[in-house]
Amino acid sequence: MVDTNTILYFIISCLFGILLLLFLIQSIHFKRSVPFFIGSLSFGFMGAIFATLRGFGLSTPGQIDNLFLAVQLSCYGLQIFLFFLFLRSLESTDHHLLFLIMSFGFLLLQVVGLWSIVIYDAYPVVKENMWLLADMGYSLNALLVYALNGIPIYLHMRKKTNEQKPLFFAISLTVVSLGYFYLLFFDLQSYFGVTPEWYSAISIIGDLFPLLGLFGFLILYLTDFNYLYRLPSQNYILVVSMKYGPAIHAVEFENNMQISLQKDLIAGLISVINNLFKIKLKAEKPLNLIKSDEVSILLKSGRYVTVFIITESISGVLNRALSRYISEFEKKFQKELEEDIKRVEIFNKAEELIGSIFPFLKIKRVITGFGQEN
Numbered sequence: 001m002v003d004t005n006t007i008l009y010f011i012i013s014c015l016f017g018i019l020l021l022l023f024l025i026q027s028i029h030f031k032r033s034v035p036f037f038i039g040s041l042s043f044g045f046m047g048a049i050f051a052t053l054r055g056f057g058l059s060t061p062g063q064i065d066n067l068f069l070a071v072q073l074s075c076y077g078l079q080i081f082l083f084f085l086f087l088r089s090l091e092s093t094d095h096h097l098l099f100l101i102m103s104f105g106f107l108l109l110q111v112v113g114l115w116s117i118v119i120y121d122a123y124p125v126v127k128e129n130m131w132l133l134a135d136m137g138y139s140l141n142a143l144l145v146y147a148l149n150g151i152p153i154y155l156h157m158r159k160k161t162n163e164q165k166p167l168f169f170a171i172s173l174t175v176v177s178l179g180y181f182y183l184l185f186f187d188l189q190s191y192f193g194v195t196p197e198w199y200s201a202i203s204i205i206g207d208l209f210p211l212l213g214l215f216g217f218l219i220l221y222l223t224d225f226n227y228l229y230r231l232p233s234q235n236y237i238l239v240v241s242m243k244y245g246p247a248i249h250a251v252e253f254e255n256n257m258q259i260s261l262q263k264d265l266i267a268g269l270i271s272v273i274n275n276l277f278k279i280k281l282k283a284e285k286p287l288n289l290i291k292s293d294e295v296s297i298l299l300k301s302g303r304y305v306t307v308f309i310i311t312e313s314i315s316g317v318l319n320r321a322l323s324r325y326i327s328e329f330e331k332k333f334q335k336e337l338e339e340d341i342k343r344v345e346i347f348n349k350a351e352e353l354i355g356s357i358f359p360f361l362k363i364k365r366v367i368t369g370f371g372q373e374n
Helices: 004-030 035-055 063-089 097-119 124-161 165-192 197-201 204-223 225-229 263-280 316-332 334-338 344-357
Strands: 235-242 247-253 289-291 296-301 305-311 363-368
Touching: 004 035, 004 204, 004 225, 035 063, 063 097, 063 124, 063 316, 097 124, 124 165, 165 204, 204 225, 235 316, 235 344, 247 344, 296 316, 305 316, 316 334, 316 344, 344 363
Parallel strands: none
Antiparallel strands: 235 247, 235 305, 247 363, 289 296, 296 305
16 A cells, blocks of 8 residues: 555655756746756656655665665755755855855765665664764755755845845745754654654654745746846946947946946946956956956957946856857847947847846846947
């Protein structure tokens, strides 16, 4: 007879599979690059599949069952680690190295513990100790990712954007964190002492809370796929100039600072930067970053043009999006860029690239043609 947990795992695997398929379809349709998020979903789906197979008795008791369990929990561990990388891609690219080391360390602790259980199946004492290491690595990594990284990121996003969705994301991750806190406490209690009967009776909390929170989180994103790209930082202006030449297109974004950049400042900044590095310093590669504690300028150079964006913080998502933007811009205007440019107004059409490549940015105004505005 199939028990309740097996039915639950079967439902989980079906839901993970459906969500993964829907996210893949939307990713392809919108031409979005979210590798860590999709990867996290994929490993969650594979973990649920192995849990279902074990529940239906397709793994024989003993070492084979331990092998299935090790694969299942390793997949869940990789799901958490890739979700951490997704969260960090929303923030600055060069921050929180300590968190990265800790998350990878907990994952390694979990994986070593799980596969030691498979190898030392005939040694009960060793297995018990390895289970403690594996469980601690798993639960501590989850708390590090969801509670210490995810919740602060979305609360920070709520403060910066004044939008409601980040608050719901933070609540969902709080529910997830409560479940993993229970699992950690339950594992420690079981190892070091006697677990009360009433405590074991509510053990489903450890599985149910993370699932409810994660599915709530995923469904929120599914209702607005572009929100995957919402960044918890201010972005001010994007400028396109001819390579080592004048500015030909600029877009100013909505932001809390309400700054206004004039065309003289834009053109002058581009000219000074490019001349300094090419002529004065004889640099072989173009400048790609100017950074301070409050504001950063990210630059990308293509075959014909240089693009830079002024932002509060440079994230992995923003970096990839700017690389795609310069590629799409040069592809769209290749004919015009290869000839002498007589009317820069033609580059107004580049505005449509913003919506598809930077869905998280809202245009305040388009600047082109030496200060003309739309």
